[in-house]
Amino acid sequence: MSFSEQCRGQVSSRYLAAEKGAYPVVLSACQRAVTEDQGFLVKALNALAALTEGQPDLLDPKGLQLLVDTLKQHLGVAEVTCSGLRCIRHVCLKHEQNRQNLVRAGILPLLTGTIERHSCRANVVKEACSALRVMTFDDDIRVPFGHAHDHAKMIVQENKGLKVLIEAAKAFPDNPTLLGELCATLSRLAVRNEFCQEIVDLGGLKIMLTLLADCFDHPELVRQVLSVLRAIAGNDDVKDAIVGAGGTDFIVMAMTRHLSSPQICEQSCAALCMLALRKPDNSRMIVEGGGALAALQAMKTHPKEVSVQKQACLLIRNLVARTQAFSQPILDMGAEKLITEARATHQECDDVAKAALRDLGCKVELRELWTGEKGDLAL
Template identity: 60%
Template sequence: MASRRITQETFDAAVRENLEEFGLEPADALQEAVEQFESQGVDLSNIVKKAPTVSSEGPQEPQHEILQILVALEEAVAQARPAEVAAQLTAFWEQCQRDRACRFLAAQKGAYPALLATWKLVSAGAPDLQLPVLQALAALVDGQPDLLDAQGLQLLVRTLAGLAEAETETELPALTGAALRCVRLACVQHEHNRRALVEAGALPLLTGALARHSSPAGAAVVREACGALHSITCDDDVRVPYGLACDHTRKIVEEHAGLKVLVQALQAFPNNLDLQSKLCSTLAHLTTRNNYCQEVLDLGGLTLLGTLLATCGDHQDLARQVLSALRAMACNDAVKDAIVRAGGTETIVATMTRHLTSPQVCERSCAALSVLALRRPEHCRIIMECGGVQAAVQAMKVHPQEVSVQKQACVLIRNLTSRSPDLAKPILELGAEELITQASTTHPDCGDVAKAALRDLGCHVELLELWTGEKGQLKP
C-alpha cells in the first residue's frame, strides 16, 4: 500500500527532468514521473498532475490554475473589489471540487488565511460574498479539517447564529446549507473541532436549523443539518484516547429535542425518499439509550418507520436506514414488544425477501430480527411463522462472500434457538448447519457467532479452551 508522500515541487521537478534530460514529450514526461513515483510506493493523491508547457525558451514551470486563482483572489481582496472577489471565489470552489489534490496544494499555499481575509469584506459591507466564501471554505476543508482554527470555528457558529435570527430571504437556505456543510466537514475525524463547536454553542443551532427548514423548500438544509449532527456525534478520531460522542448525543437529545425534531422532519417530507433515508440514518445514530428508544416510540416514530418500510418500494437505501432505526429502537424491551405487536416482524421479513439481492438490506434485516428475538421466546416463534429464518437462510445462500450478511444471519439463528431449543429442528431442516459451517470456514470473523449458533442448534462444535485459570509452570 502506498504510504510515502512527496511535495508538489518534487513532482514538478521530476517531470521537468524527464523533459530536459530525456527529451520526452510533455505528456510522456508526466506519465513517466507518475509511474516512477508509484513504483516506489509514493501516494500521489495529493499531487496536481499537470505537464509543463514547452516554448522556444525551453520547458516552463507548470502554472497550476488553483494557485493562479489564489493569487488573483488575494489581489482582489487587497484592492477591495467585491465583484472580482466573487468571481475568483467561484473559480476557486470549482477547482477544489474537481480535484482533491487542488485542495491540498491550495492549503499549502495559504488558501485558508486568504479566505478568512476575504470574510472581512463581508463584515465590511459586502454581504453578497457570504455564500461564495462559505462554499469555498467548505470545499477547502473537505478532507482537511486541521486547517480550521479557533477563528474559523467561531466564524461558523456566529454565521449560523446570525442566520437563525435573520428574516427569511430567498438565499437564506443556501447560506444555512453552506454553513452546515462547513460544520459537517470540520468534524469529520476531528475531535478537537467537535468539542470546540459544541462549547461555542453549535448544537442548538444545528437542531434549530433542521426544525426551521422542515418544509419542501428547505430539503437541502435538512440534509446538511443531518450530516452535521451525525459528524459531531461520531467517535472516529484515532488521535485522541476517547471522544465525547456520547455526551454530544445526550445534549442533542435531552437539551435540544433532537429526536423530536427528526421525527417531525420525517413527517414534513413524505415524498422525498432520499431525504427520509438521511433522516432515518440520523435517527438511528442518535437513538443510543433505553429512554431514547421509548421517546421515539412516544413521538409516533414507530408508526412512521413502519409505514416507510412498508411503502419504500425499490428504494433500497431507505429500507436499509429504516431497518437500522428499528434495530436501534428494539434495544428497549418495551419498544421491542411494540414493534412486534405493530406487525414489524412481518414487514421486516417482507422487506428482506423483496430486496434479497441487496447484501446491505439483508444484513440490516437479520440484525433487526435478531434484536427482536433476543430474550423473547414468543417473538422467536412469530419470526419462524412469518418466514424470517427461511429468508435469512436464503440470504446466506445468495451472499456467501458477504461477511456482514453471514454474521448477522448466524446471530439471528443463535438468538432464535438459545431460549427456544424446540426451534432447532425446523431450522436445521432448512440446511442451516451447512451454511453456518461454511460461513465459519470462509470468514474468520464469523467464527465465534457461528460456533454459538451451532451449539444452540445442538450440533457438534469443537471449542478450544484457551486458559483454565490454573497456575502452572510456563513452558519455553
C-alpha cells in the same frame, strides 16, 4: 474554473491549496463577507467547505467562531445556512477536537433550530441532519475516546432532537433522500433506553413501518429505516411494540424483496436479531413469518459478505437460544451447512457461528483457551 471547483475536483488540489496558504485567504474573505454581501458570503463559504473537505485540521479558533456567528446571524437565509452547515460537517468529520469545540461554542441548538426554522426547505434540513449526525461520530483514531454518546444525549435532552427530527419526517413524506438522512440521524440518537421509547411515543415507530411498507422501491431509505428499527429495538418494551405492530413481517418482506442487497440483508438480520433477543414469543413470530428462512437465503446469496454471515448467525442463535423447538425446523432449512461454511470462510464469524451451531444442537468443538492452571513460562 473557480477555486471551489478546483478543490472539489481532486484531493491533491485541496492539499496543494492548503500547503500554499489558501486557508487564511479564504477565511479572510468569509469574515469580510459576513457583514456585507450575502451572495459573496455564500461563495466564500462554499470555498471554505471545498478546502476543508478531508482537511479538518485547517480549522482554527477564528474559523470556528466564524461558522458559529454565521449560523447565528444568517439563520433565516437558506443559501448561507446551507453553505455554513456544509463547512461544519467537513471540519467535524474525523476530528473529535473540532466537534467538542463547536459543541462548547453552542452549535447544537443552532443545528436543531435550523431544522425547525427551515422545516419546509428540504436542502437545508438535509444539510442540518448531516451536520447533526457527524456530532455523534466516534471516528477520530487520534483520540482514545470521544464524546459521541455525550453529544447524542445533549441533542436529545437539551435540544429536543428526537421531536425535531420526527416532525421533519412528517413534513416530507414524499422525499426519500431526505427521509433517509433523517432516519440515519435518528438511529445515531437512540443511545439510551428512554430515547428508544421516546421515538415510539413521538410516533416514530409508526412512521418507520409506514415507510417500510410504502418505499420498497428506494433501497437506501429501506436500509436506513431498518437501522432505526435495529437501534430502538435495544429497549425490550419497544421490541414488543415493533412485533405487535407487524414489524417482523415488514422486515422479512424488505429482506426478501432486496435479497440482492448485502446492506439490506445485514440490517434486516440485525433488526430481527435484536427483536429475538431474550424474547421467545418474538422468536416464534419471526420463525413463523419466514425470518429464519430469509436469513439463510441471505447467507446463501452473499457467501463472501462477512457482515451478512455474522448477523445471520447471530439471528439463528437468538431464535433457538430459548426455544429449542425451533432447532430442528431451522436445521431442516439447511442451517448447519451454511453456518459451517461461514465459520470456515470468515474468521470473524468463528465465535458467533460456534454459538449458533451449539444452540442448534450440532456437534461443535469448543476449544478451551486457558484452564487456569499454572504452567512453566518461557521468556
